[in-house]
Amino acid sequence: MTCFIDIKKKLPLLGVGIGLRREIAQDIFANDGKIDWLEFTPENYMGLGGMARERLEHAHSCFPLLSHGINLSIGATDDLNEDYLYSLKVLLDKFEIPWWSDHLCFTSYEGIYMHDLLPLPFSKEAVNHVVKRIKQAQNFIERPFLIENISYYMQMPMSSLTEAQFLSEVLEGADCGLLLDINNVYVNSINHSFDPYKFLDQIPLERTAQIHIAGHKKIDDYVIDTHGAAVSEPVFDLLRYVLQKTTVNAVLLERDQNFPEFEELMNELNAIQMICQANNKNFANLKEKANVSKSNIAKVPEKDFSSINVKGGRDVRALSA
Numbered sequence: 001m002t003c004f005i006d007i008k009k010k011l012p013l014l015g016v017g018i019g020l021r022r023e024i025a026q027d028i029f030a031n032d033g034k035i036d037w038l039e040f041t042p043e044n045y046m047g048l049g050g051m052a053r054e055r056l057e058h059a060h061s062c063f064p065l066l067s068h069g070i071n072l073s074i075g076a077t078d079d080l081n082e083d084y085l086y087s088l089k090v091l092l093d094k095f096e097i098p099w100w101s102d103h104l105c106f107t108s109y110e111g112i113y114m115h116d117l118l119p120l121p122f123s124k125e126a127v128n129h130v131v132k133r134i135k136q137a138q139n140f141i142e143r144p145f146l147i148e149n150i151s152y153y154m155q156m157p158m159s160s161l162t163e164a165q166f167l168s169e170v171l172e173g174a175d176c177g178l179l180l181d182i183n184n185v186y187v188n189s190i191n192h193s194f195d196p197y198k199f200l201d202q203i204p205l206e207r208t209a210q211i212h213i214a215g216h217k218k219i220d221d222y223v224i225d226t227h228g229a230a231v232s233e234p235v236f237d238l239l240r241y242v243l244q245k246t247t248v249n250a251v252l253l254e255r256d257q258n259f260p261e262f263e264e265l266m267n268e269l270n271a272i273q274m275i276c277q278a279n280n281k282n283f284a285n286l287k288e289k290a291n292v293s294k295s296n297i298a299k300v301p302e303k304d305f306s307s308i309n310v311k312g313g314r315d316v317r318a319l320s321a
């Protein structure tokens with residue numbers, strides 16, 4: 001069976017991108033030669049036409065796209081949502097998405113979606129539960145999957161593992177990739193009093209195919225992951241550390257609110273590009289290789305899914321079995 005590390009080598013090198021948000025879409029489209037790729041939230045486009053669909057289609061005509069979901073709810077006790085997965089797969093196929101991602105959390109309970117990324121207990125039971133469901137979802141979607149580490153503001157009861165152990169066991173058990181949110185590592189390290197560099201040393205960093213970096217807000221003794229401020233210097237330092245330790249395929253500047261003048265975002269994007277080129281040999285060669293191309297991103301690396309036992313194969317209805 002092909003493991004994710006081998007799949008990662010075949011994934012396209014996308015470069016440094018930004019989130020496709022309605023508020024800044026026109027500015028993004030006006031700067032298409034300076035931004036390498038875009039990330040979109042699939043829930044904002046599933047089954048929709050009109051201006052939203054037009055925006056995504058225009059983005060697809062100009063940029064490589066990646067999908068980053070929020071409602072997979074991989075840690076929930078509800079069955080995986082068949083309709084959601086079907087709609088997601090249609091979108092990923094249509095827009096030629098080379099890999100897809102969501103968060104290591106739960107967002108629903110008994111069919112009600114809470115629009116928040118809620119933490120799981122760091123336990124063996126939760127590892128086994130999530131691993132099984134990632135394999136089911138990945139088997140259905142048939143594209144490489146990355147799971148993202150979240151920011152959390154309380155330790156869930158019944159936790160017997162550290163966050164690093166929990167994340168590592170999920171990644172290895174499911175044999176999937178990591179979307180490493182470096183701002184989340186920093187925020188958690190402050191709020192839960194651990195060394196972020198030790199955390200990074202304790203997880204399988206080589207599984208990182210994509211990175212998120214973002215800004216946060218300090219409130220009293222806490223740090224809140226807001227995506228509404230400039231990236232802080234300690235987060236840039238952590239980015240340098242990761243880039244020196246492993247290759248990555250894509251880095252994203254996450255900005256979801258409190259948008260500044262677009263020039264300010266472009267300056268931040270340029271700073272990230274320079275950090276990537278100075279610290280990661282993949283990125284140093286990016287421009288020469290001209291690796292970001294439509295023909296390249298349409299390829300989906302082969303994966304042997306035959307060992308994953310999901311009744312009915314491609315029938316999404318089998319996911320609830």
Ligand SMILES: [Fe+2]
Pocket residue numbers: 148181212254
């Ligand atoms: Fe993130």
